Amino acid sequence: MKSKMATTASDFFEQTKVPDNYDAKKQAMLQFVEFHRRKTTKIVLITSGGTTVPLESRTVRFIDNFSIGTRGASSAEHFLDSGYAVIFLHRHRSLEPYTRHFSQQTMLDALHVGEDDTISVDEAKAPNLRSILVKYKQSKSERRLLNVDFNAVGEYLYLLKAACQVLGQVGSKVMIYLAAAVSDFYIPSSEMPEHKIQSSGGPLQIHLQLVPKMLGPLVKEWVPQAFITSFKLETDVSLLESKARKALQTYDHQVVIANILETRKLEVVLITRDCAEKIALSEEQIKNNVAIEELIVEHLAAMHDSHITGELSNIDT
């Protein structure tokens, strides 16, 4: 089979089948945005978790990414705390805001069946349960959190585009926060075997094509007025800042958050056109279990406010 170079975004969508439940998910996002649009709430689209790359069309095997979505889920909580409405576009079974704090085992361990057959909760076994529960219920009653899930990279990109189409009409009040770990590579469906790959064939060779970069059309066409933050994760510190700055030059969006695999929970660098600002937890903050996402969201929300003011004054002049 002949190897092809990277396809364009529109070629990719033409070659990739529309995911299951696409219409229902797009409709849910539309209703969510309509609801909040009337209320002058700021809205953030958070993408979170890794995308899969199926190796067979009746998929048994796939390539995945180590992300379990801590960054995205933690950030979502802080955006909700800051008054945002949140579309949380996340990998199926990755961490979700609030629920992530209590594993299924923690929950069962904290429950007791009494002699009268009623179930009671031992809060000592689930620290912070009450305060998190209150926030979880509040996000539900105010309808400020919409969870939408994906698995494969094609499904993710379809839903990202759909979310942006819905959000594009809201203008500068929208932030796009691209924390998902999106695969750079994929196998076009035309080059994928139908059935499970057999080990009797001996050593295996897998040929992957490049996934087209969607940040270009996203910034230029899908949500041109939004405040857009992307992430750059590397394991090699010598590549990080140059790659982050290159991304900013290429796509001309607002912020790249650069982070290194090993230290990503302690420090990141916020790179904008004009500067690079390191954000790191102090020793005091580490001791008090402050999450770095709290600092990131605080910075971004302030920058987003300036962006909104700037866009509005652009319209005035």
Place this chain on the structure above:
Amino acid sequence: MKSKMATTASDFFEQTKVPDNYDAKKQAMLQFVEFHRRKTTKIVLITSGGTTVPLESRTVRFIDNFSIGTRGASSAEHFLDSGYAVIFLHRHRSLEPYTRHFSQQTMLDALHVGEDDTISVDEAKAPNLRSILVKYKQSKSERRLLNVDFNAVGEYLYLLKAACQVLGQVGSKVMIYLAAAVSDFYIPSSEMPEHKIQSSGGPLQIHLQLVPKMLGPLVKEWVPQAFITSFKLETDVSLLESKARKALQTYDHQVVIANILETRKLEVVLITRDCAEKIALSEEQIKNNVAIEELIVEHLAAMHDSHITGELSNIDT
């Protein structure tokens, strides 16, 4: 890099680094087995979930398998119901016995913070919570369930061998129930890049070697007296029975459970040296939410009893 053919089991272990926490996990298995050995309890080792195949040594990407461990976790519950002690060797974050029935979201939805600030449980929102909770607590108080987790295929194989070394001394009272979806392919650490693979390199080629089949040494050397069940999952029905029968002839163990991806929750075929028995849920059972694992475990427990009797009479003669 020159492609090599499949390595042997002992070569594989020599080339693969001992996993983190290996000693602690082996020690926990040893104590568990010692505890139950004195009590004439039957012991089953269940393996469950998919193994990962890291593509980089500082792993960002890996190949995975769609399994989330339903078969293994459901089977574990039925083995516990049948009086077995269970070592549950499972993929980290895959489904576990009992806890799997209640997602983190289900749990938070079922909890309410009252006006007096106490937390209460709405059992209507978590069906069967009480009965499952009672079984969960019982398995803990009787110390009949040991959870041990893994991620990469190398880690899995190290822990499988350790479990078998511990169980080998218990003889025919042991069942090995190999429900994990183990990768057929891997990348030897000597051929793995250290850092995250860059997309700037263009389309990607991945070369994978065959993982040596461990069922041979497992049956012949590690647990020669145990009752051993392996699984064969295919998407292509025309390959299934011949592949299952071939596995039985090659490794000379007791049972292969053959199943097809699409129908695996409704029917399986138990293949032994003498026969092939189809086990399928009746319409009545499907309506009543009976799990096929209940039927599988019932059949296997009876076969295991005969195996124990047979082994004992072999010793007598």
